[in-house]
Amino acid sequence: MKTHKLYWALTAILGTVHLQALVMNLPWKTPIYYTSLLALGIAYFIYRKSALNLSALEVKWHIYLFLMQMILITFYIADLPFLIELVPFLIFIGLEAVRQAGSKKLHTLSHELQQFEEQRNHMNETFRIVRSERHDFLKHVSAVHFLLENGKNKEAKDYLDELVGGYEETNLSIKGERGIVAGALHQMYKTAHAAGISIVYDLDLPLSSLPFSDHNIVALIGNLLSNSIDASKEWQEAHKEQAQISLQFYKKSGLYILICKNTAMPIPNDILDQLYEIYGITTKSDGHAGLGTKIIHDIVNEHQGYLDFVYKKEEFTVKIKIPAIR
Numbered sequence: 370m371k372t373h374k375l376y377w378a379l380t381a382i383l384g385t386v387h388l389q390a391l392v393m394n395l396p397w398k399t400p401i402y403y404t405s406l407l408a409l410g411i412a413y414f415i416y417r418k419s420a421l422n423l424s425a426l427e428v429k430w431h432i433y434l435f436l437m438q439m440i441l442i443t444f445y446i447a448d449l450p451f452l453i454e455l456v457p458f459l460i461f462i463g464l465e466a467v468r469q470a471g472s473k474k475l476h477t478l479s480h481e482l483q484q485f486e487e488q489r490n491h492m493n494e495t496f497r498i499v500r501s502e503r504h505d506f507l508k509h510v511s512a513v514h515f516l517l518e519n520g521k522n523k524e525a526k527d528y529l530d531e532l533v534g535g536y537e538e539t540n541l542s543i544k545g546e547r548g549i550v551a552g553a554l555h556q557m558y559k560t561a562h563a564a565g566i567s568i569v570y571d572l573d574l575p576l577s578s579l580p581f582s583d584h585n586i587v588a589l590i591g592n593l594l595s596n597s598i599d600a601s602k603e604w605q606e607a608h609k610e611q612a613q614i615s616l617q618f619y620k621k622s623g624l625y626i627l628i629c630k631n632t633a634m635p636i637p638n639d640i641l642d643q644l645y646e647i648y649g650i651t652t653k654s655d656g657h658a659g660l661g662t663k664i665i666h667d668i669v670n671e672h673q674g675y676l677d678f679v680y681k682k683e684e685f686t687v688k689i690k691i692p693a694i695r
Contacts, residue, residue, distance in 0.1 A: 434468050630687075
């Protein structure tokens with residue numbers, strides 16, 4: 370946080386210096402507090418509209434960029450025409466655009482790499498569980514057969530109930546899904562259960578049917594369910610009751626429809642108004658960047674989809690419609 374404040378302070382100061390030096394050659398006199406207010410206003414606008422991940426760029430690159438922006442100030446010393454002095458000012462803006470674009474791109478790549486590693490681990494874990502269940506299947510059948518032969522019907526039923534419950538959990542996640550999608554669904558299911566949250570997958574067809582790449586399906590589902598789990602945990606802690614999550618997926622009238630519902634604490638209106646549209650807007654506590662909701666919004670927009678959400682009676686619902694066109 371301190372680094373971000375220092376960055377915006379330096380940017381506002383340099384912007385003020387550049388603007389003031391630029392307007393010095395105009396026929397009229399412009400007070401420095403006008404240029405200061407303009408520079409601060411622009412800096413604040415960019416701050417609100419973009420997520421600047423300073424740590425994505427090494428410190429030396431930030432220093433180089435600031436030094437280059439400071440060196441540009443020397444061009445104003447010569448008494449040059451306004452249009453010529455406009456060049457270093459535009460270069461100053463260009464360098465700042467490079468910093469922001471570079472930071473964002475590097476942060477996105479780093480985030481995607483981390484997600485890829487997590488997805489690979491989830492997929493490996495899911496198929497390890499499936500192989501383990503297949504390996505032990507005959508042993509379970511033998512155990513049930515033994516109990517029935519010895520007239521222990523109740524014990525056999527209890528054993529089967531426990532066995533089917535475990536298989537059901539895995540089957541909900543993997544039926545008809547491609548490997549990486551199955552891994553993500555299974556991991557989210559386990560995470561919710563570990564937190565004591567009731568989670569239900571009501572999938573009329575596999576999520577892998579979506580006309581997306583596997584990477585986008587996992588990013589969409591992963592962020593939706595991750596946000597739901599975080600919100601449900603917070604609700605559980607406040608109410609001391611079990612939270613609920615449901616994920617529904619079906620096809621209707623040429624549209625894939627995905628609905629995710631979860632219990633959630635009240636969300637301020639100013640956050641609801643900008644949710645899924647701007648980086649940095651989040652319903653979570655400090656420490657979250659609000660990146661997930663914008664990723665969901667971008668994926669839906671990229672595939673000409675429609676996203677709607679509503680919060681009512683401590684339940685948050687996200688409804689996504691995607692044209693069934695590949």
